[in-house]
Amino acid sequence: MSYNNKSAKNENLFSSMMDLFFPFWPLLAVILVVVLFLAWGYKNYATPIYEVSATLIIKDENKGVDNSKMVESMSPFDSKKIVENEIKVIQSPDIMKKVVDTLNLYAPVYEEKDFFGLNIKSVSAYNSSPIQIKLKNPDEIVIEKDVPAEHYFTVDFSKKNVKVDGRIYPLNEWVDSPFGKIMFYPNKNKVQQAKKPLYFILINPRSVTQSLLKSLEVAPPEKLSTVINLYLQDAVPNRGEDILNGIIAAYNQNGIEDKNILAANTMKFIEARIRNIGNELDTLESENEQYRSSKGVVDLSQQSRIYLQDAGHNDQRIADIRLKLSVLDKVENYILSKDGGGSIVPSTLGIDDPVLTQLLQKLYNSEIEYERLKKTTAVNNPMLTSLADEINKIRPNILDNVQSQKSNLNASLSNLYSNSGKYTSALQTIPEKERKLLEITRRRAVKQEIFASLLQKREEIALSFMPTNGQDIVVTSAQASLEPVSPKGIKIYGIAIFLGAGLWIAYVTGKEMMNKKILFRSEIEESTNLPVIGELSYLKGDKQLSLNKPEDIPFIEQFRQLDAQLGLYSRTFRKKKILVTSSLSGEGKSFVSKNLAYSLAQTGKKVVLLDMDFRKPNATKAFNLKDHKGIVDYLKGEASLDSIVITSELDTNLDILPAGTKGGDHTQLLLNGKLELLFEKLSERYDYVIMDSAPIGLISDANLLAEFSEITLLVVRHGFTPKKIVRRLDQNLGDKNLQHIGIIFNGLKKRGLVKEDSGYGYGYGQAYGYGAYVQKR
Incomplete structure (x- = not known):
């Protein structure tokens, strides 16, 4: 059962959507043609990317x-x-x-x-x-x-x-x-x-x-x-x-330049050391030659050579440590003197500690990046600030490492100096002339060793200046796509269709949302519990229908369907008095009542139509009976029933009781007791009594007629009746004694550009039956 209800809801939703949008499909076609043309123009105008x-x-x-590894060994400054x-x-x-x-x-x-x-x-x-x-x-x-x-x-x-x-x-x-x-x-x-x-x-x-x-x-x-x-x-x-x-070329060149800056800084340090050591070697060579010639000493004894070999090894270690201490002093001075401004770090020549080397390399990379960003960004740039903070965090770690290494090196240097003192004491046992020459030779050997080491380092640094050294590897050089990535025709046309459909939906939806009048049967059914008995198409002029006019036949057929829906053709049907009213004037109650009476008369039944809208007697005017006496005159006692009954020229089975002359208090006339007698006589003479009453929402006449009616037809007009009126029907009719109320949806106009009627409701095909659609209030 729930499945069937769900299916019915989905079907109704689909039908409602079709009713709303289908009448405007030509507009969608026009919009799509326009947007696709614009999309085609854009595609051909836009520059391919x-x-x-x-x-x-x-x-x-x-x-x-x-x-x-070969290139890395040749270039100590290749940075990862x-x-x-x-x-x-x-x-x-x-x-x-x-x-x-x-x-x-x-x-x-x-x-x-x-x-x-x-x-x-x-x-x-x-x-x-x-x-x-x-x-x-x-x-x-x-x-x-x-x-x-x-x-x-x-x-x-x-x-x-x-x-x-x-x-x-x-x-x-x-x-x-x-x-x-x-x-x-x-x-x-x-x-x-x-x-x-x-x-x-x-x-x-x-x-x-x-x-x-x-x-x-x-x-x-x-x-x-x-x-x-x-x-x-x-x-x-x-x-x-x-x-x-x-x-890519500029990036690689930038990396080479950064590497060369560090290499040049180290080369400058080494060149200065080579010059100093070279001068010292020249001085020692000259001193050696002068001493040999002045003292007549030609060569050293075996004892002196052994001493020179041991002492020289000790002196070389002292020289290496002093060189390392000198480098560490420069690093320490750099750390202590800088405030994170991003200068190039000093050389670490001879320092083998991987931790210090990694810290200095990290500092170097950070400072290089800092210098790059400082040229192109503001001082308060978050990335620049972050790099400065990182530099300031690295410096204390480097300083701790340097001081720790200096402490260890100084301890080793003290031991070496102690050994040097022993060698000096042993030197006193060698003859004086040979001892002096041994001292000169010892100092010269140390300087020569340092000089050779510096020359080797200089060659290594020179190799790091190779133009291809340190470049990153280009796996794939720049290649352009064979086809443009934009504009893409499928995407452009898809967006155009989407926007066009969206514009169409927005227009139709907005148009309907801004409308405050009833347009759909579903709106009536959602607003009130009263059943919708039938729907009638719009007929220009609100005229009286006739079978003699071929163009009227489709409309007469709609009233016949309404009669069948009401059960009026049933042999067992016993209800004869029908009240036709509306909430407002202009909703077509007179049109419905007179044509409903005519359709019933066509079946051979005796039908009488009472125009009881005394203030606006439209039914009377429709039959050109304005000058005839009618119901008002009867109620006043100024005319008999037979004198006011007019047989219609359209069908002899249809009689009309016009409204009669104007004047008087109509409410008092309806309450003077003659109305009850009138309906008794009419019920005896006619099969159906149709009452065209004043609007129920404006005048109390319809309320007074309610006790004499057996069926009440409330007319709601398409595109005319406000939605708020329909929403209040249940509340407004709750205290009125109207019998078996049903709604007639009148004046359905063709909507949109295709002028289709299919969007207005569900027709008569649901066959509610008498007991299904009526309810007593």
Whole structure:
């Protein structure tokens, strides 16, 4: 049972939606044609956009692979990187700005293009322009207006000049112009011939940089991957490829420059040490030669050589520790003297502690990134502030490590100095001349060892300056998609259809929601418990129907269906008096009552129609009986029943009792007792008594007639009766003695553009039957 109820509800919902929207389907067709045409125009007008992609491997200190060990051993300054940080570097304005300047993207060239014969569109001439434009100081470009000026030009390669805005400039030369120092040179990207006039505009490089950064996407394909993908969308495929390749080149060059800064700093330190040690060696060589010649000492004894070997080894260790202490002192001074401003960290030459090396490398990377961001962001930028905090956290850890190492090195140095004292005591046992020579030789051997070590370090650092060393690996160079990623026809047409349908739905729904009149049978059924007995189509003029008029036959058939629905054709039906009323004047109660009477008379039954709307006797007027005496005269006692009965010319089975003369208190007339006698006589003479009463919501006449009626038909007119009136029917009729009330939905007009009637309700086909649709109030 619940399943059937659910199915019925779904069916009713579907029917309601069809009733609401189907009449307006031609409007939907028109809207769809318009929006699809606009979509087609947009698709053909819009500039196709291609997606360019490239893939790069980042050397990460925690993930993935690095360059070969051979290259790493030759370059002590090859730094491993954190992928997330390097993505920020690639997306930095500094990198993109270099690409903009290199490719002269601040001076784009455009070619006019016809669109339906109109010059309302321009396309990039990156591949068709015969020249490119380069400015010596592009950062000085100032746009005086919101839209950059268009500078049309022509090129004459035979004369090697360019004509811009009426002025002639030579090719391949820096020349003065209203734009500053400018050069025009052949376009190496030209692959096709321009067919329309060409012009260029000048844009500040910073604006171009920001625009390109918005379309640049850099991300790893997986969370722990050292591979990153670069994506860029551009209207010109090979320009997008040049931009991405330029970004990769600028990024690698930036990494090489950063590495070279650290290498140069270390080289400077080593060169100074080599000069100092070299001078000391020269002094010792001279002292050695002078002593040998003055004292006549040629060579050392076996005892002296043994001593020299042991003491030299001890002295070398002392020299190594002193060098390390010197390096640690420089690192310590750097940490203590800096406030996190992002300078380059000093060299760690000779320090083998991996913890300190990692901390210094992390500090170096953070400070390099800090310097980059400081050039392009505000001081209070969150990323810059975060880096400064990170630098300030690393420095104390480095300082603790340095002080710990210095403490250990000083302890080792004390032991070595103690051994050195022993060697010095042993030196006293050697003859004086040989002892002096041994001291000179000992000092010279230490300096030579240090000098050789410094030369080796210098060569290692020199190798780190190789231009290809330290570059990240390009897995896939920039490649543009073969087909545009936008505009996509299917997507555009789909959006157009969606928007068109949405506009149509909004229009129909809004139109119906703003309407405060009853339009659908379902609205009546949702607003009141009273059953809807039938529906009658709109008939212009509210005229009397006749079988003699072929155009009236469909309407007469509707009344016959109404009669059947009421059960009036049943042989067992005993109810004869029918009251026809409405809530408001103008809802068509007179039209319903007179045509209901006529349809019943057509069946051979004797029918009488009483016009009891004394104030607006429309039924009387319809039968041209305004001048006849009628019910009012009868109730006053001024006319007999037989004298006021008029037989209709339409059918002899139909009699009319007109309203009669005006005047008097109609309510008092209805209460004088003669009305009851009137209905007794009419019930004896006629099969059906139809009463056309005044509106029940305006005058009390219908209430007074209720006791004489057996069926009450309440007329609700399509597009006329307010919804609020119908919603109040149950409340307003609750205290009235109306018998077996049923609603007639009258005047159904064709809606929408197709003028279909199917949207107005469920018709008569549900066969309620007498007992099903009537209810006593």
